[in-house]
Amino acid sequence: MKCPFCSENRDRVVDSRESRDGATIRRRRECVSCGRRFTSYEQIDDIPYMVVKHDGSREEFSRKKLLSGLLKACEKRPVATRSLEAIVDEAETMLHEREEREISTHDIGACVMEKLRELDQVAYVRFASVYRRFEDLDAFMDVVKSLLQPVAPAAARAAAARPAAAAVPSASPGPAGAAAKTAGAGKPPESP
Ligand SMILES: [Zn+2]
Numbered sequence: 001m002k003c004p005f006c007s008e009n010r011d012r013v014v015d016s017r018e019s020r021d022g023a024t025i026r027r028r029r030e031c032v033s034c035g036r037r038f039t040s041y042e043q044i045d046d047i048p049y050m051v052v053k054h055d056g057s058r059e060e061f062s063r064k065k066l067l068s069g070l071l072k073a074c075e076k077r078p079v080a081t082r083s084l085e086a087i088v089d090e091a092e093t094m095l096h097e098r099e100e101r102e103i104s105t106h107d108i109g110a111c112v113m114e115k116l117r118e119l120d121q122v123a124y125v126r127f128a129s130v131y132r133r134f135e136d137l138d139a140f141m142d143v144v145k146s147l148l149q150p151v152a153p154a155a156a157r158a159a160a161a162r163p164a165a166a167a168v169p170s171a172s173p174g175p176a177g178a179a180a181k182t183a184g185a186g187k188p189p190e191s192p
Pocket residue numbers: 003004005006007008031032033034035036
C-alpha cells in the first residue's frame with residue numbers, strides 16, 4: 001500500500017483489528033521506507049451477484065436456492081449432497097469470474113445442467129424441466145434426446161452403418177452374402 005507520507009509502496013502490517021460488526025478490518029501499517037505509520041480500512045466486497053430471470057427481472061444469486069433446486073431434482077436419487085455442493089461451487093465461481101456482476105438464468109442453468117447430466121440423468125431431466133420451463137412436449141423431448149446423443153458413440157456408429165449395410169445386399173445380393181459367409185467362416189478356425 002502506498003505510503004501517504006513518502007509515496008513508497010513498501011509497508012508492513014503491525015496490527016489488524018476487525019470492527020465490531022466484522023464488516024471492516026482496520027490495519028495499522030508501517031512504511032518500510034520512512035518508518036511512519038498509517039491506517040488502512042478493508043471492507044468486505046458485498047455487492048451481490050445478480051441472476052437475470054426469463055422475464056428480465058433480477059434477483060440476488062443465492063447458493064442456498066440453487067442447492068435446494070438441485071436437492072429437489074435429486075430426490076430419491078443416488079446422488080451425494082457433496083456432489084451437488086460442488087456443482088453450486090462451480091456455478092458460483094463461474095459467476096465471480098465474469099466481468100459483469102450478473103448472469104442469465106439460462107446460462108447458469110446450462111452450466112448446472114451440464115454437470116448434473118454427468119451425475120444422474122433422471123435428476124438432469126427433472127432439473128431441466130424447471131430451468132427450461134418446458135412449455136410443450138417438444139421442449140421436453142429435446143432435453144431427453146440430448147441425453148441420448150453423447151451416451152453411446154459406438155451405438156450411434158452402428159446405427160449409421162446399418163442402413164449402408166442393408167443397402168448393399170439389396171443392390172447386389174450375391175457378393176454381399178458371399179462376403180458375409182467368408183467373414184463368418186474366417187472366425188471359427190481362430191479358436192482351436
Ligand atoms: Zn513512507
